[in-house]
Amino acid sequence: MSKTSTSIERLEALSRCCEAYGADPARWPAEMRASLADILVTDEAATLMAEAQELDGFLNAATAPRMSEDLPRRIAASFAVPKPPASLVDFVRSFAPALRLAPAGALAGLGALGLASGMMSASAQTPLTPEYEALAYLDDLSLTAMDEEGDLAWDAE
Amino acid sequence: MIYAASYRMLGSRHAAEDAVQETFLRLWRNAAKWRPQGAKFETWLYRVAMNICLDQLRKSKRIAPEEAAPGGMDAQADGADRQDQTIFLRERRFAIDEALAQLPERQRLAITLCHFQELSNIEAAEIMEISVDALESLLARGRRGLRESLAPMREHLTGNMDDEQNININ
Numbered sequence: 128m129s130k131t132s133t134s135i136e137r138l139e140a141l142s143r144c145c146e147a148y149g150a151d152p153a154r155w156p157a158e159m160r161a162s163l164a165d166i167l168v169t170d171e172a173a174t175l176m177a178e179a180q181e182l183d184g185f186l187n188a189a190t191a192p193r194m195s196e197d198l199p200r201r202i203a204a205s206f207a208v209p210k211p212p213a214s215l216v217d218f219v220r221s222f223a224p225a226l227r228l229a230p231a232g233a234l235a236g237l238g239a240l241g242l243a244s245g246m247m248s249a250s251a252q253t254p255l256t257p258e259y260e261a262l263a264y265l266d267d268l269s270l271t272a273m274d275e276e277g278d279l280a281w282d283a284e
Numbered sequence: 285m286i287y288a289a290s291y292r293m294l295g296s297r298h299a300a301e302d303a304v305q306e307t308f309l310r311l312w313r314n315a316a317k318w319r320p321q322g323a324k325f326e327t328w329l330y331r332v333a334m335n336i337c338l339d340q341l342r343k344s345k346r347i348a349p350e351e352a353a354p355g356g357m358d359a360q361a362d363g364a365d366r367q368d369q370t371i372f373l374r375e376r377r378f379a380i381d382e383a384l385a386q387l388p389e390r391q392r393l394a395i396t397l398c399h400f401q402e403l404s405n406i407e408a409a410e411i412m413e414i415s416v417d418a419l420e421s422l423l424a425r426g427r428r429g430l431r432e433s434l435a436p437m438r439e440h441l442t443g444n445m446d447d448e449q450n451i452n453i454n
Contacts, residue, residue, distance in 0.1 A: 147423040149399065156405050182431055185441060186399055188373070189380035191291040191300075198287070198301050202308045 137166050142175050149186075150179035285401060286333045292396040293337035295385050303340060307333040330403075330411045334393060341389055376441055383433035391426030394419055 141163050148154045152167065166172050195201075286307055290300035310332055384392055390412070397408035398419075409419040434441060 143420075143424070146427060147420040148405075149427070154398070154402070178431075179427075181438075181442070182427055182434075183399075185376075185380050185430075185434060186395075189377050189384070191288045191400075192297050194287045194291075194297065194301055194304070198304065202305050205305065205309060 134166070137163060138171055138175065141166060141172055145175055145179035149183040150176040151183060286329060289330065289396050289401050290333055290337050292384065292400050293334065293389075293392060294340060295381055299340060303333060303336045306336050310336070324407075327407060327410050330397070330401075331413075334397075334411060338389060338393075379434065379437055379441060380430075383430050386433055387426050387429050391422050391429060394422035395426045395430075398423055 140159070144155055144159050144163065148156075148159075152160045152164075155163075163172075167176075287300055287304050290303040290307075291297060294300050294303060307329070311329065384395070387395070393412060394408060397403045397411060398405065401408075403411070405416050405419055409416045412419065412422075414422075
């Protein structure tokens with residue numbers, strides 16, 4: 128195979144890659160990123176990537192609005208958390224007024240929040256039950272409510 | 285992550301929150317039935333959430349992106365330049381949401397998982413229960429559709445990019 132035809136084939140591969148994944152190599156499948164790395168500096172590649180880059184910019188600008196801050200609590204309150212040991216119940220109840228949560232909500236919240244630390248210490252050895260996996264993701268959702276970037280992040284500065 | 289993906293699919297914060305709540309309720313009720321079989325829990329979570337979104341879409345037929353509500357951080361903008369910029373950003377987001385809403389569901393889902401959620405092509409294909417080749421085809425057709433939808437507004441959408449960068453820096 129001649130050098131020219133190889134180069135054309137690789138530019139075609141780059142074009143297909145940009146069409147599907149956009150212009151940012153970090154978003155490409157690893158094998159594509161590796162195999163196309165050396166042609167990215169060429170003018171032909173720059174032209175191919177420019178169009179994809181513009182659409183990437185538009186998509187990146189379309190941030191999702193923040194979700195309601197109380198959504199994780201609403202969800203946690205709507206399902207029954209596995210019954211914790213009695214001593215833990217007493218412990219949580221003692222904090223419930225300060226947290227301004229109903230006891231059930233406090234249990235759910237604490238279950239979800241406590242799970243993250245539990246996961247860190249136990250995940251390597253013991254697989255979590257699906258119920259606790261769900262709680263872990265609910266915990267993640269609470270963080271998302273705080274972290275989700277609004278469309279005017281610069282305004283917060 | 286589930287909320288953001290649901291928002292992309294449904295175009296409405298309220299509908300997305302309902303979908304998230306339904307996802308967790310369904311997970312909770314069916315958790316005992318889940319068997320890993322090599323799949324990550326996250327993949328299962330996404331699959332449940334996205335199926336709920338697709339069900340909602342089929343019931344409501346079409347999504348209508350809601351315009352970004354005034355108030356909140358938007359209202360904190362001070363000065364005429366910032367207000368113009370706020371309006372520009374809101375209009376741009378609406379235009380892009382509208383273009384996404386016009387895509388066929390599967391193309392929108394592929395873009396949601398790969399671009400917005402930054403999942404790998406293998407994970408996204410697994411969630412959608414299709415091959416990676418099929419996923420790439422959906423992505424390419426979806427991005428082409430977006431480009432065509434946004435083409436008439438291209439100048440307007442890029443018009444204030446420089447100003448936006450200045451505000452970001454300051």
